[in-house]
Amino acid sequence: MIKKPEGLYKLESYRYFRSVLTAPVKRRQQPFFYVTLYFFAGFLIMYTFSTSSCPVSIIMAVFALLCFSSALTIGEYLRNSPSLATLMPISERKKLIYRFTSSLYLLLRIILYALAILAIIFIIAIIVVGITMAVEGDGGGAEEVSGDSSAIVLMGKYGAIFSVAFVIICFSAGIIAGYFKKTSNKNRFILGFILAVILAFIFTGLPYAIHHRGDLSVDTRIVSPFIESCYDNMPVPWLCSIMWCLAAAGSLAAAIYFGIRKMKASEY
């Protein structure tokens, strides 16, 4: 016999999240969906990787991407009605709030899975290295690897603000994309969002490139907005940060507004 809610199931938000995942999902998405998502992922990772030596900035870029994907995935599940989530006996307001928390639960789940996979890879690597060293004898040639202790410092105040703002923007964009019922509208929104992100990245990094034009060092490229040096040559870097914060607040407000509008429409 199954007993009444236990463990995480005691949380209503978690119960909602679990009910979302029981929805029937269409097996075949349009190729456009995957192409744009892979393109977005590729752009974010490669751009950040090639314009920054700061590992935290790459982690933040990947994190923002995961936020976007998890919010979008929850939206995809909720687009398929009827589903247990839409029938759950809770108020419409709670359903709206839990749409956000469900995206966070999914994000957490993805991160936990990724960490578990990384841990397995790490353990395997240790075993392989151990065996290799045992075979080679005293472990000659082993070098001490030092981490980049200044990684977080490299992001700086403005880079950190941008990271948080960008994560919120991606999360909100994923939530908004999930509201679209028509696939064509959703695809147009995703495409527009990705183009806006690319342009915003380029324009934010432009002052640095203009300042260093003619210099043939590695730093002459456009730099990632995740790191401090991107803001070094801006006359008013705080204004840039404020604009990104406003964009984040605006996108989050839009995500909430569309949710409330959807909620009102279901209150006939």
Next chain:
Amino acid sequence: MYGLELENLCVDFGNFKLDNINLKLRRGCITGLIGRNGCGKTTMINAIMRQLEATGSILYNGKPYKGNEEEIMNSLACVFDKPHFNQNLKPKKIIKIYNAIYPDLDLGKYYSLMDKFRLPHELKLSKYSFGMQRKYCLILALCRNADILILDEPTSGVDPYDRGEIMDLIQEFIMDENRTVLFSTHVTADLDKIADYVVMMSDGKIILDTDKETLTDGYRLVQCETLTPEMQASAIGVQKSMFGYVFLTRDKDIKEGEGVKVKVPTIEEAFVHLQMDKRGLEL
């Protein structure tokens, strides 16, 4: 007292409209919902179950949805026309989530019905046949102990033996006189057995809402070899076959004779002829 009251309910898809639906479902009664494919039965059910945007109002046990969402969703159970679960899930996983969501879930009833219909717990839903999936959805709806049960073709794909069992379960469900059942189906023989009221839809509108006896006893089905002018005057939905003519009539005094057979129509017979000639709907 009504279990469900629909007032001026409208849904607009552009190419299809659910047009000003007014319907009251009595408690303690089973209301059958019939109509041709695409007439709006499933749309109406989805609107009742809050699965799409609509205008108008719906009262559940006399209460509006707004402000009573939790109570109303707890009192509603539905078997949708298509499975609303991920096909990769197993029943044992689904019931775990169901049990966490619905506090009034009767687990004992769930397990006994799973055994009764011989549904395996360990098999993925994708491995269930269509009929098995319908039965599974019905079990989940029945063990919720909800006040209002909405059924959208619950017996399609189900074998005759289990259909009989399902009819018994629905009748058992309605026993306490406080519950309401809306039963949409194309298998009108099921309604002949258990329905108290019949609602007929056509092109997004309700064209008939009456009790079963009025629908069936209010008409006579006539089979005759030749159609006389007197018969033709009162005939509704005349069907010509190689053996003669079949039609519906409101003339209950029509006499059987040589080459003329008269009987009380079934819901299906009444439905077919009334769909052919909607003038006959003026009861």
